Amino acid sequence: MTDVLINRRDLSFQLNEVLDTAALCNRERFSEHSPETFEAVIETADRIAREKFAPHNAEADRNEPRFVDGKVEMIPDVKVAFEALAEAGFIAGRHDYEVGGMQLPESIMTACAGFFMAANAGTAGYSFLTTAASNLVRVFGSPQQQEKYLSRMLTGQYSGTMALTEPHAGSSLSDIRTTATPTEAGHYLIRGAKIYISGGEQEITENIVHMVLAKIKGAPAGVKGISLFIVPKYRTDDEGNRLDRNGVALAGLIHKLGYRGTTSTALSFGDDAECHGYLVGEPHQGLRYMFHMMNEARLGVGFGAVAIGYRGYMHSLEYARDRLQGRKPSSKDPASPQVPIIEHTDVRRMLLAQKSYVEGGLALCLYGARLVDDAASHPDAAQRRDAQHLLDLMTPIIKAWPSEYGPKANDLAIQVYGGAGYTREYPVEQCWRDNRLNPIHEGTNGIQAMDLLGRKVWQAEGEGIQLLIKAIQRDLEAASDQRCQQWASSLSETVQQAGQVTQVLAGAMMKEGPDKALANASCYLHLLGHIIVAWMWLRQANVAAKKLADGCGAADEAFYLGKLQAAQYFFHWELPTVAQDIVLLRNQDDTCLQMRDGWF
Amino acid sequence: MTDVLINRRDLSFQLNEVLDTAALCNRERFSEHSPETFEAVIETADRIAREKFAPHNAEADRNEPRFVDGKVEMIPDVKVAFEALAEAGFIAGRHDYEVGGMQLPESIMTACAGFFMAANAGTAGYSFLTTAASNLVRVFGSPQQQEKYLSRMLTGQYSGTMALTEPHAGSSLSDIRTTATPTEAGHYLIRGAKIYISGGEQEITENIVHMVLAKIKGAPAGVKGISLFIVPKYRTDDEGNRLDRNGVALAGLIHKLGYRGTTSTALSFGDDAECHGYLVGEPHQGLRYMFHMMNEARLGVGFGAVAIGYRGYMHSLEYARDRLQGRKPSSKDPASPQVPIIEHTDVRRMLLAQKSYVEGGLALCLYGARLVDDAASHPDAAQRRDAQHLLDLMTPIIKAWPSEYGPKANDLAIQVYGGAGYTREYPVEQCWRDNRLNPIHEGTNGIQAMDLLGRKVWQAEGEGIQLLIKAIQRDLEAASDQRCQQWASSLSETVQQAGQVTQVLAGAMMKEGPDKALANASCYLHLLGHIIVAWMWLRQANVAAKKLADGCGAADEAFYLGKLQAAQYFFHWELPTVAQDIVLLRNQDDTCLQMRDGWF
Known part of the structure; x- marks a missing residue:
């Protein structure tokens, strides 16, 4: 292995x-x-x-x-x-x-x-x-x-969790019911139930610091009445030394399909004992605070999906090089030796698809991380602001695109292994199970689509999308070798079409409200995701082509040729799939919108 | 549930x-x-x-x-x-x-x-x-x-298995090494090892009848030297009463991702005791015989994939009707009650996609079953022959299409459940794991693609594909209502393009041999699969439209409207995805063919 x-x-x-x-x-x-x-x-x-x-x-x-x-x-x-x-x-x-x-x-x-x-x-x-x-x-x-x-959290003495979801409300945070009652001592008494709290209980660390969303009695309805509390598993003295148990209890462990090493818990607050919570910041600002963490978590989910996808790709690549089986269609002589399965074109297709997904996803996530750096530490204030706008726009894509294509890569890794991939004796089935969480947690990909098309695209008067187009434009212009120029031209055309579609949707949103305009938000997420990952591939190809033109050693040459071939895969096999998204969005296809419960 | x-x-x-x-x-x-x-x-x-x-x-x-x-x-x-x-x-x-x-x-x-x-x-x-x-x-x-x-097999007193695969050869049956040595008593002595033998050991039935591929010593190399043997777990007397244990032994159980109820076994033949095998039919005809069983098994795999897909759809449909969460984009009043998630358009999209896959797959498999009936029992000999040709062509598609889209349906079922779908407390994750076997066993989908484009399309001078086009043509002409006619026209155009692509590939195969022409066989499998399932949806839509036009009760009306909406989903959202396959096949895209091991 x-x-x-x-x-x-x-x-x-x-x-x-x-x-x-x-x-x-x-x-x-x-x-x-x-x-x-x-x-x-x-x-x-x-x-x-x-x-x-x-x-x-x-x-x-x-x-x-x-x-x-x-x-x-x-x-x-x-x-x-x-x-x-x-x-x-x-x-x-x-x-x-x-x-x-x-x-x-x-x-x-x-x-x-x-x-x-x-x-x-x-x-x-x-x-x-x-x-x-x-x-x-x-x-x-x-x-x-x-x-x-x-x-204590930074040294790993204490750990942390984010406790948002409640059993009856799921993704709908405006409906949470956990309450916080102020006391004269300054702390709040927390009562309620949370579910799917990852790391909500364990004996690894001395204490667990739960970051809990709850509503202070009398708060406004909906998301505007949510506050954020620190709820430690053990109370502490003023210096932070651990004291007695706080009234947050493990109601049960949830048994998952994968990602099993991380406990997923149902927690109850204040059921059997007083549960003390400590207000973070101002009352009723909890959701805004939590989104600071959530946006970081979303970037992390996307990158986790890439990493697990990458691991599966590494496994299946090695297996395909080692495993002998069959012959090429043109050489059926049964006396000739069997070939490594990487020699079969369809196996190469499955490896190349994985390479294009995971290396494209890695480029995407590292680009996002750079935007985080630029937004925080770029010496130029305007650049900091631009980086933040672009990051805001790209966050749902960095969460969702890898969490669609990372699992796809793992699916292909299993298929490369064939029967062996379906057994628990080999590692790829676990990759596939672990990765299946990523399209779900920290906001399902459906919610990312709504966030992108319902909010992020229009934020700051569309500044994010203007910045995106400008950034892509710079790399289109940098394409020097012939193949890169061809790809740049495909990408440029797709970007133009996406721009037109965005205009159409803006008009529809104004005229008919959000229900129809957002009906096919998942297509828009896919469209922008594929455009951005194609751009990431063009950026890599531009560099690779230049290095090849400048001359390099044999190992580097093979590496750069591989980059160009994977870029070609993405431009020939993947980017054109957005044609379908563009048609559905442009037509404001209402197939799903018009479907009725009783017709299923 | x-x-x-x-x-x-x-x-x-x-x-x-x-x-x-x-x-x-x-x-x-x-x-x-x-x-x-x-x-x-x-x-x-x-x-x-x-x-x-x-x-x-x-x-x-x-x-x-x-x-x-x-x-x-x-x-x-x-x-x-x-x-x-x-x-x-x-x-x-x-x-x-x-x-x-x-x-x-x-x-x-x-x-x-x-x-x-x-x-x-x-x-x-x-x-x-x-x-x-x-x-x-x-x-x-x-x-x-x-x-x-x-x-005894028909009453379930004995069970049966198919024992083809060997550890070092996998799908490459020409490389099997299990040997059969004739004895003067008439039986053969079998020696060798088989792997991934489903049902290869169990205590459910009194005896197990293994259908084993092996090579008689001195047989021609490759697939032409394979013979078929009956190897019972227990020997029997001439009346078939169970006697002592035969020398076929369980070498180990294989632990799978899903489909766990069926034992998957490694079997050893003749290792510790004599293993008697009984030749079926003529020597060296084993692969031909086995393909009789294999073709049936392939139809069964496709249908199994549909059935598990269908089950997941039923589960997620019920969940989406029961589960309350959130509100429509246009009604954000937090005081209004939460709606069943089936009211969210993106959830309806995921249900409609499942419906289009599993009901389309069901139509495909039942059509295939009818071809089996027609080939065996149609009163007209020409019709019997035609049904067999069409069935031969469609077998790789009936195996592969549902085994791609059944698991996709299960993936969507998990997504409809959200976090709950990722837990083992709900049934859809098992559907997804169970179904993942289907793209692999009885010939991976990659092998189905090679079988389709490398063999079936050209068999009997392309009779199968001619019959397919004629059969589709009849249903195109039967489209009476306006929507159906529109869909018929899309399908007709796609069929024409597929015909042209097939000509291009025929020419390439003649001129340059199979390696390049078969390089993108997976695209051809997807193209023909989607054409055929679109045709299945047109057939259903034609009937539904007619019933609606003739008038029917409210329950039937809802059912038929659902059929039309799912047909629309397939024609708007799915069929157009083959545009990409057509381009890649027409261009004989060589991205995967040209990729080199050292470039990964």
Whole structure:
């Protein structure tokens, strides 16, 4: 079994040759870093992921966490891996030196996260949830809350969760019923039930800091009445030392299809004992705060989907090179030796499709991470604002596109293995099961589509989409070799058509309201997703073509030719599939809108 | 949880209103049957499936068969269900009255099989393998072999398997190494290893009749040297009474992603004890014989994929009607009640897509079953021959199309459930796992594509494809209402383009040999598959439009309107996706062909 999680040559190409990540070292925030320190951090992540995460990936899946005597039991390897990751500084990596962080750019932290996700998404989940929750405390928490919780979360002494969903409301956050009643002591009493809370219970860390959405009595109805609370599993003294148990209890573990290493929990608040919650920031601003975390989480989900897709691709590539079976159609001589299945064109198709999805997805997620960096630390204020607009627009795509195409890649990985892929003796079926969560959590892809077409496209007077078109335009113009120019021309035409469709939808939205205009939002998400990933492939192809033209060694030549071939795959086999989206959107096809319950 | 396995109204529509299955009763073979007896058999299958198969579907998945003390242990419900199915006559159903059968047409037997598959594919597997093996003994076995094995297989006293695949050769049957050495006693000594043998060991039946491919020493190389043997688990006396154990042993159970109720085994022949095999028919004709069984099995795989897809659709439809969540985009008042999620257009899209896949797939498989009937029992010899040609052409499509789109339907079913769908508390994740086997077994879909474009299209001088075009033409002309005529016109255009592409490929095959022409065979499979399923939808729409025009009650009206809407979905959302296949095939796109191992 290959131990390659993500091809380091590819990652280096994307970070250094396509994105010029080294340039970040010129910014004040990263001035103590260098390309060498970046590379050392990546090497550390890759090593810990291979040594501490990958080895128990299958075992954690086979022995999922169990609820025994009110506690969650799981295999000990999870805690060991979590602590290795925390000890190496990966939870705190993004944060300021003064709180114990490494002031690493998002670009590098994202790359590192990829290795943990590819190695063992279930175990990696605990640290990513902690990172996300810690960011929330850092940005919106009071100095006292930061004092009590943040530093302990950054070292992995405490972990974090995000507790939004309730059984009766699912994605509809405006309908949550968990209540918060103020007390004279300053804390709130929390009562209610949450479901699908990942990492909601475990014995890995000393304490768990739940970030909980609840409504203060008398608050406005709907999303405008939601507040955010810190609800620790154990209360603490003012210094943050752990005291007695708080009234948040594990109501049950949820048994999942995959991603089994991460506990998924039903939690009850204030049922058997008082549950203390501590208001974060202002009352009724909870959803806005939570979306800070949610947007980060959405980027993380997309990248997790890429990473698991990538891992499956690495496995199936190795298998296809090793496994001998059959002959080419033109050489049926049964006395001739069998060939490695990678020699069969249809197997190459399945590998090339995977390559185009996962390397395209990696490019997309790293581009997104760079936007996070630029929005936070670009020296030019206008560039910071532009990066934020573009990031806002692209967030639903970075969440949804990889979570569609990562699982597709895993599906193809199984198919490359054939019968072996369907057995639990080989690793790809677990990739496929684990990855199936990604189109669902942190907002289903249907919700991402509504967010994109119902909100993001029109935000700031369409600034995001204008910036996107300009950014694509720059890379269209940079296409120098003949193949790249051809692809640039296909992409340019598709972008124009997408622009026209967007105009049509804007008109429809104004005239007829959102129901009809948003009816085929999923097509719009697919259209923009494919345009953006095609653009990512053009960017990679532009670089590869230039390097080939400049001349390079044999290994690099093969690598760059592979990039060009995968780009060709995307432009010939994938980008044209949006023609169908364009027709449906342009016609405002009402097939689904007009369907009636009684007709099913 | 709904207990609807397959919508009986839909099945009745397809069998009676679209296919006129009642007309079969006019044939001599079925002359003792009537529409009422057909319906009674279907009712029995539905009832046994609901009562004996469905209730332990999840339990059999959770408690997969185990290898204990040399035997396979499984939950007892499997045997109870198998025996109920056998006792009701479903293994023998197709066969002659004189061997204990019911002389039922394939059309009805296929419909019945659907209920068992939808209820519990793992348990149903044992009976379908037995049916397939029994057909092989019936057609090619000697009278003595029929005497010994057939009658016992038809009552379910003995079961059957098909043992083709070997560890080092997988799909490449020309490379099998299992040997058969003749003895003076008349039997052969079998030595070798087989893998992925479904039902290869169990304690449900008194004996297991393995249909084994092996090479007689000195046989020609490749597929022309393969012979077929009966290898029973227990030897029998001349009357077929069970004697001592034969030297076929369980080397191990294979642990699968899904379909867990059916044991998947590694078997060793002649390792620890003599393994007797009995030659079926002539030496070196084994592959031809096996393909008799294999073609039936391929139709069965396609239909299994439809059935599991259908079951997931029924589940998600019920869930979408019951589950309250959120509001329409135009009514954001948080004080208004939440709506059933079926009211969200994107959920309707996912249900409508499922409907179009599974009802389209059902139409496809029942059409195929009718071709089996026509090829066997049509009174007119020319019609029998035509039906066989068309069936030969369509077999890879009936295997592959549903096994792509059945799992897609299950994927959408999970997505309709959202987070709940990802848990093992709800039934759709098992559907998805079970169904994932279907693109792999009985020849991967890649192999189906090669079979279609490399062989079936050109067979009998292209007779199959000519017949297909004629058959489609008849239904294009029958389109009477305006919508149907529009769809007929899209389909007609697509058929023409497919015809041109086929000419291009024929030329390429002649000029440049098969490697390039077959490079994109998967696109051709998708193209023809979508054309044929669109045709199936046009046939259904033609009937529905006519019934609506003639006038009908409210319930029927809703049903027919649903058929038209699903047809519209397929014509607007699905059929146009073949544009991409046509371009790639017409250009003989060589992206995958030219990709090199070293470039990945």
